[in-house]
Amino acid sequence: xxxxxxxxEIPSRYRLEASRCCGCGKVAYPARKVCxxxxxxxxxxxxxxxxxxxxxxxxxxxxxxxxLMEAPYAVAVVETSEGARLMVQVVDCEPAEVVPGTEVNLExxxxxxxxxxxxxxxxxxxxxxG
Amino acid sequence: xxxxxxxxxxxxxxxxxxxxxxxxxxxxxxxxRRGLLLEEKSVPGIDEDTITISVAAAQAALERAGIDPKRxxxxxxxxxxxxxxxxxxxxxxxxxxxxxxxxxxxxxxxACKAGTEAMFVAFGLVESGRVEYALGxxxxxxxxxxxxxxxxxxxxxxxxxxxxxxxxxxxxxxxYSYTSDTPDFWRREGEFYPRHGGRxxxxxxxxxxxxxxxxxxxxxxxxxxxxxxxxxxxMPNGKFPLSAGKTLGFSKEQLETGWVVPTMGNTYSGSxxxxxxxxxxxxxxxxLILITSFGSGAGSDSFVLKATEELPRRRPRAPTVRSMxxxxxRYLTYGEYSKYREKIIVNQ
Numbered sequence: 001x002x003x004x005x006x007x008x009e010i011p012s013r014y015r016l017e018a019s020r021c022c023g024c025g026k027v028a029y030p031a032r033k034v035c036x037x038x039x040x041x042x043x044x045x046x047x048x049x050x051x052x053x054x055x056x057x058x059x060x061x062x063x064x065x066x067x068l069m070e071a072p073y074a075v076a077v078v079e080t081s082e083g084a085r086l087m088v089q090v091v092d093c094e095p096a097e098v099v100p101g102t103e104v105n106l107e108x109x110x111x112x113x114x115x116x117x118x119x120x121x122x123x124x125x126x127x128x129x130g
Numbered sequence: 131x132x133x134x135x136x137x138x139x140x141x142x143x144x145x146x147x148x149x150x151x152x153x154x155x156x157x158x159x160x161x162x163r164r165g166l167l168l169e170e171k172s173v174p175g176i177d178e179d180t181i182t183i184s185v186a187a188a189q190a191a192l193e194r195a196g197i198d199p200k201r202x203x204x205x206x207x208x209x210x211x212x213x214x215x216x217x218x219x220x221x222x223x224x225x226x227x228x229x230x231x232x233x234x235x236x237x238x239x240x241a242c243k244a245g246t247e248a249m250f251v252a253f254g255l256v257e258s259g260r261v262e263y264a265l266g267x268x269x270x271x272x273x274x275x276x277x278x279x280x281x282x283x284x285x286x287x288x289x290x291x292x293x294x295x296x297x298x299x300x301x302x303x304x305x306y307s308y309t310s311d312t313p314d315f316w317r318r319e320g321e322f323y324p325r326h327g328g329r330x331x332x333x334x335x336x337x338x339x340x341x342x343x344x345x346x347x348x349x350x351x352x353x354x355x356x357x358x359x360x361x362x363x364x365m366p367n368g369k370f371p372l373s374a375g376k377t378l379g380f381s382k383e384q385l386e387t388g389w390v391v392p393t394m395g396n397t398y399s400g401s402x403x404x405x406x407x408x409x410x411x412x413x414x415x416x417x418l419i420l421i422t423s424f425g426s427g428a429g430s431d432s433f434v435l436k437a438t439e440e441l442p443r444r445r446p447r448a449p450t451v452r453s454m455x456x457x458x459x460r461y462l463t464y465g466e467y468s469k470y471r472e473k474i475i476v477n478q
Contacts, residue, residue: 014226047228050189069176069469069476091175092143092460108185108226109177110213120213122222125177127143130458 003119013123016048016106018084029084048086050106052078052126055085057102059095066112074098078106078126090126103129132257133301133435135197135294136444138190139407140183140269141287141394141454144173146467148282154464155277162282167368171285171395173462174271176470178286180209181219183269183400185226187290190448191265192227194299195292199227202292203261204234206252208244208399209288210317210324211271212237223267234261241315242364243425244268245399249291250431253302256293263294270398275323276473283367285395289403289451299441300410300419303434304351308343315426326426331366335428340364340374343430344422348378351434355379359417362388362405364424366396374422387412388421393455399425406435408451413437 011017012030019031023040029048034041057076060067067073074095079085090098091109104126111123147170149159162168174183184207192199207219220235238244238251245268252266269288274280293302314335317324327335340363348354355361361380363371368391375385388405397404402423409419419435449457468474 010225014222015228089177091177092458107182108189109175109182110179111177119217120179120181122181122226128458 003114006119006121016050016124018046018048018082019043020046020082027082027084029086046082048080048082048084050124051129052080052104052106054090054098054100054102054104054126055079056100057090057098076126078104088124088126090128092127097128105129131298131301132253132293132295133298134291134410135263135296135298136191136193136195136292137289137299137407137410138187138194138448139287139289139404139451139454140186140190141404141451142172142174142178142183143459144175144462144470145170145459146173146462146464150464151282165369166282167372167392168282168395169392171283172287172397173467173470174286179213179271180207180211180269180288181213181222183271183286183288184219184223184267184290187269187288188223188227188265188267191290191292193447194444195294196444196447197263197292197294199229202229202233202263202265204252204255204264205229206236206238206248206265207267207269208238208240208246208248209268209270210239210241210244210398211273212239229265240429241426242366242396242398242401243423243429243431245288245403246421246423246431246433247425249293249403249433250305250307252291253293253305256295263292265290265292267291268399268403270400272396272398273323278323280324280326283391283396285397287394287397287404288400289407291403297440298438299444300413300435300437303436304347306343306347306350306432307429308339308346309429310339312426312428314428331426332370335426336364336366336370336424337374337377339428339430340422340424341377343432344374344378344420347420347432347434353418353434355384357418358384358420360387360409360413361385361420362402362409363422364402365389365391365405366424368392390451390455404451410437410441411445411450411452413441415439415441
């Protein structure tokens with residue numbers, strides 16, 4: 001990912017900033033300008049809690065080049081208590097342990113390196129709670 | 131009264147046992163266990179570095195401090211494994227935590243004492259009234275060359291301390307620094323692993339600086355070892371801090387709470403700060419605490435701290451060091467460890 005795009009996404013990638021629709025209450029992550037549920041354009045910025053539950057998951061055995069050293073690893077759709085859903089790697093566990101309903105904490109981790117000499121890209125990953 | 135208003139620590143969940151490393155190099159595990167008093171050490175995951183460890187520790191410190199991050203006016207991270215050679219670790223941390231942009235940020239280096247160096251400067255700015263709150267962090271993903279004695283100890287972890295003047299958890303009673311040019315351990319520009327002077331790292335380096343700084347702060351405060359409930363010294367291995375403590379007149383009971391090295395390893399800049407966090411996890415109001423770091427090159431920072439009534443009230447807001455050391459862990463083979471520490475050369 002080019003550095004300027006990574007930089008633009010810092011609010012959502014670093015601080016889990018999302019938006020809650022003032023019309024219907026839907027939480028959008030990353031933040032949106034128009035509500036995908038009711039079409040309203042009045043939003044309140046919120047910060048997601050760093051806790052969630054796995055909605056669905058899979059195990060990646062044949063990863064993209066940047067993730068070769070991490071395979072096999074789990075990727076899951078995690079729903080936070082605010083109702084936002086985000087797709088994250090789930091780490092520090094056996095990938096097969098990650099199943100729907102697994103409670104996870106979201107921890108700030110290195111996501112990928114931009115080649116050998118490029119920037120380091122950070123964001124959140126799930127770690128099984130407890 | 132100025133002091134610590136919030137603290138937190140983080141230890142990665144991967145571990146490797148001393149015997150697994152010893153087996154790889156044909157060494158006797160019992161000699162390592164008895165000689166260095168090291169059972170196992172923490173290992174950073176492929177996705178963990180000084181920045182992620184600092185963020186996790188600082189998030190815990192903020193939970194305990196219960197303050198608006200925007201009120202933090204200075205952030206210093208001490209480490210000898212900053213992920214970038216040019217680009218600060220601290221800028222990423224302040225954007226993650228929502229600190230700034232009105233904040234002074236710097237990355238510090240001074241071998242293993244960069245963490246207390248960050249704490250020292252953060253405390254100084256708060257005490258002078260220049261900033262309302264300041265954050266000092268010590269964190270490392272330590273390097274140790276394969277088949278070097280350091281490989282049994284070099285580990286990963288760190289601790290963060292927010293200093294302020296209101297609702298203090300532990301008052302800073304006194305500080306002291308002792309520094310001289312002593313080439314006991316170094317890493318030249320472009321070198322991957324540090325080198326050390328073997329036995330020269332002991333008496334003229336570690337013990338000279340740790341004992342001199344500790345004795346001086348005791349003289350400065352008029353306190354005796356028996357006045358303290360806890361003491362922690364930099365932990366390059368299990369033996370050195372116990373030996374330094376004994377020489378100064380501290381008992382094993384005073385040392386063992388902060389002596390986290392047998393199961394954590396030496397987290398370099400995070401070593402004595404993580405030991406201090408482990409002490410704050412159990413200290414009672416009015417307990418006196420001595421911390422003395424050591425950084426090769428060489429120098430020691432000493433702090434005398436006094437726990438307050440606020441400490442037990444805000445302690446439960448974040449995980450303890452022992453809960454991380456004894457909680458969920460994953461034991462690695464030497465092969466997995468080599469992959470995680472990027473000791474294996476692969477095609478790009």
